[in-house]
Amino acid sequence: MKTMKLVWGAVATLMTLILIAALGAYWGLKQVEQYAAAPLNISEPQQLEIKPGINVRSLVRDLAAEGITENDWRLKALLKLYPELAGIRTGLYQIEPGQTLSGLLTQLNEGKVMQFPLALIEGRTITQWREELASAEYLKPEQDVFAKVMAKQGDTGLAEGRFYPDTYHYEAGQTAEELLTQSYLKMQQELAAAWEGRDKTLPLKTPYELLTLASIIEKETAKPEERGWVAAVFANRLRKGMRLQTDPTVIYGMGERYQGNITKKDLREMTPYNTYRINGLPPSPIAAPSKASLLAAANPADVDYLYFVSRNDGSHVFSRTLREHNNAVNKFQRNR
Template sequence: MKKIIWSVLVGLMSLALLAAAAGYWAVEQVNTYGHTSLILDNSKELDVKPGTTVRQVVRQLAKDGVLSEDWRFKGLLWLHPEMANIRAGLYELTPGETLLSLLDQLHEGKVKNFSLTLVEGQTIAQWQAQLAHQPHLRFQPGAFTRVMAKEHASGRPEGRFFPDTYHYSAGQSADEILTQSYLKMQQELEQAWAQRDKSLPLKTPYDLLTLASIVEKETGQATERGWVAAVFVNRLRKGMRLQTDPTVIYGMGERYRGNITKRDLREKTPYNTYRINGLPPTPIAAPSLASLQAAANPAKVSYLYFVSRNDGSHVFSNTLKEHNRAVNKFQRNQ
């Protein structure tokens, strides 16, 4: 009897060992499957619609040849049951990524992010064209004025939005990005106005914004912004017209084709600072933070004129005689 019992115990132990070995093998197979890289040569977008299950996602990826679907996937969900809960959205699959890392993305909702750069010195019209063609971004005409109305602001949107790089996910509304941009500009403008040179001949923060937009359009040289701002401030103080070409171009609108004629300079538009006194009625572009700061605190120089050297830099002059000499040298080749 003892021998029989012993034989049964040995048999049961052997079965248990075999079962343990089989279980260990199965777990190893499942883990190997989970850490196997997806079959990708290039990045691939994965659009998970609301209501889609994780099994449907894996089935589609297997159909696309991105991975193989077999019994080990069920084992993977058994080991990681939380991975069955996934979130809808647009995801990006990258070469070298594993099935487990993909499932983690889907579970955590780590959707693909896109970037949008609203460039300083550009106009609302240019930004609208950019937004209308931005991938995976919902854009409806009137977004800028709609955002301003939501923030209880009135007037034209030109210059009222901050140029910067913004991030969004697929399907997000452009209004959300523009709200960030609008609030950022109001914050930076308020700070620049509070820290301005109190002797500036400017009455409101909006005047500062308008001046900054002209500075932005006149130079891309960081070292010149303060001098350019000083020229315009000095002219305002003396009652001289600003006579800046970018305001003429803005007033021409779609008629501008790359050149300004004498007739254009004589045309009296609300923006032609060769014909009007003081600042134009609105900004003419989106100023950068650097231009805002330069307009708020111009350089302490007495310059009244500047002319381009045709290399991105300018020659600054105190008198009209000096300015004409610079014009002859750099613009007329005399």
């Protein structure tokens, strides 16, 4: 009987110890869960750079020094429970208000770094795009990147018009080469599709001529409903052997000399791009055309217009005869 009491006493003690250990483990687990789920102490978005050599423990220590989180035994326990959270990746990240430590470590583990937009806008030139690249935040500068991209594609021509306008995204420290390669290949794809689906009666011999015509259309109007008519005017003039006489080509040929106005002297000057002096198309595109301008150049509207003039509100008056055109010029440009 005494032996049985000792056995039952030992069992009770053991069960008590097990219960205490279980309660302690449960309490510790809850502490770790609360630690991982607690919002970081920030009131607005902050950037966080993870440099090579930084591990999760040193990161949390630095965050704790800034009062953003706490650094104690719970971190070690958390990493034992979820060892994958220790595998953080280098890069520039953004911490958001309300984000938890667990969420942050998951973000760093998955390498969800900040993405920055780069808008290459239609109607702009390579010179203007170079300025955009130079001023792009966190984009690594690179010399002659347009020529570099084209050379790798086996293209030895001019860069103007050969890159597709769109919004691209990059990571901090990335070079522009990858983005511009996407842009270059996209333009080749869109140009090939437009050329394949073109009106076969167009007075154009090559896809490059289509690209050049599309760039002029892009500069002449931003109104979607006018692109087809502008394209028709130029196609009709090319068929008749008439000069294009389009101001944007003159401006492009003037380069940095252009200060907002075109004079009669400018219109008389012989440059490869002055379509008041040369026959046919200029030797290259004058800007980056949009897909809409490519499609308009490939399939102009079925109209017999030969002239158009600005109404000074972004729209144009289209005319079939020189007399109609002169009347429109007198009304909208000469105020007669």
